[in-house]
Amino acid sequence: MKAISYSRYGGPETLAYGDVREPRIGPDSVLVKVRAAAVNPVDWKAREGYLDPMFEAVFPVIPGWDVSGVVVQLGVSVVEYAVGDEVIGYVREDFLSRGTFAEYVAAPVRTLARKPRNLTWEEAAGLPLTGLTAYQVLTRALRVKRGETVLVHAAAGGVGSIAVQLARHLGARVIGTASEANHDFVRSLGGEPVTYGEGLSERVRGLAPEGVDAAFDTIGGDTLKVSANLLAPEGRLASIADGDVVGYGGRYFWVRPDAEDLTRLSELAEQGVVSVHVSETFPLERAADAHRLNEQGRTRGKIVVTVDWADEAAGSAEG
Template identity: 55%
Template sequence: MRAVTYDSYAKDNSRLEYREVPDPKVGPGQVLIQVRAASVNPVDWKVMAGGLDGMMDAVFPVVPGWDVAGVVSRTGPDTPEFAPGDEVMAYARKDVVQGGTFAEYVAVDAPAVAHKPAALDWAQAAGLPLAGLTALRSLERLGVGPADVLLVHGAAGGVGSLAVQLGRDRGARVIGTASERNHAFVRELGAEPVSYGDGLTDRVRALAPGGVSAVADFVGGQLETTLAVLTDGGRHVSVADPTVEQHGGHWIWVRPDGAKLAELAAVVDRGALTVEVAQTFPLERTGEAFDASRTGHTRGKLVLVP
């Protein structure tokens, strides 16, 4: 099969190569997915740069990618949940960095897989797993409900845009930081937009004079503002800043979870959640997709299509 690989860590795209690699083996409790789309997440190029080497082993050559949507090609032994032809999606992170989703086929443990909601096309479905599970886990850790005023840092991004929708679905009032060019988009999602940058604390206080009861940081570097606008007893999480744990917050690191992904699919099916796709690329242009992701200004998801 054809896949994107790199044979050593690199902080740029110099080691990326699109080439022939062996087909994945399919073990017990696994499904082989023919990839229809695979989304790019910042963690993909951060892993390529060696950013998780202290936490996860890499077996080179690495096929990157942790998100996938596609069709079950075949199943391994003892995998009754799925059958060939099923349309599925998965957050396919494994215990080692190796056989990822930027390929024509990927083998994934069945407990990480969920059926694709009919309301999403392939690119949207590929953009849901990691970002959606991160947003869901963040809001569950915060315990967001109808009594909350939720501040989302990075409300127009891949994770933030989903968190806004899930927050509104839970009945919360949502305020979202975004650049002015994305304010209309954030409003469409159901949040009150506010520009990030100098003066953010004052702008949030103007919208919520009594403070906000929950904060989800999907950007990093927002701790000072978060602490300044939180009410007494307020809760906060971050996916980008582990130092929040020194200030009463929680650092979120999401795990593969097909059951939780199925919950997100149910929210999609009842019309309360959708996925914004910013741009699609063929697999051989993965480097361009990484460059777009590195800017940190993408609205929604970047997706690779074999």
């Protein structure tokens, strides 16, 4: 099969497009024919070697944890799915090797849910990692309740844009940091935008004089410190970007695959509660360009890599 892979840690230039062996499926996995795979900051951080203390890399590594696609083969123990089912997944294993930037991926059923019927392949691929991160942080780490005020950083980004929508669905008021160019986008999601940078604390205090009940940090560093200072007396803080959050009495959070949570997100997408904004798509062979764009850190919504099956479809029609 065709895939993107890298055989050493490094920059986007290490990503190569070519033939690799098709993955084998275990008893509790299915083989998914990939339609689209979203790009996340963790993908290039893994490629650079930043995750080496946590994840063993079995080279060559195929990057990517997000996927939307079609089930084409079942493991012997799988009863949850049938061949032909359309699925989405946060296909993260405890090592780096068999990612989603490929024509096929072996996916444990614990990482999958059914694809929302109203989303395109590209939109659906952008939901799992960002959606699960937002959902799990809001409901488990921050325990957001109706009537509370939540501060979401990078509210126009992949995780932030989903977090704004989910927090509003939970009944919270949402203040979201974003560049001025993205203020209308944040408003369209139900958030109240404030601009990044110097004076952020004063701008947030202007909207929430008593402080915020919960702060969702996606940036770290100085932003984390500002967030801690903006909390109400019983406020909660969580970060997915900076382990120093523990020193501020908050929680450092790492998203985990969860089929039940992902199914809930799929349902919310079908109900129109959650939408996924895709800013740009790249064909599989241009995945390095997708990585470069993601590394700039200024994306609205998601960047997605697509797999073109047009030639196969044409061949089937002719046959």
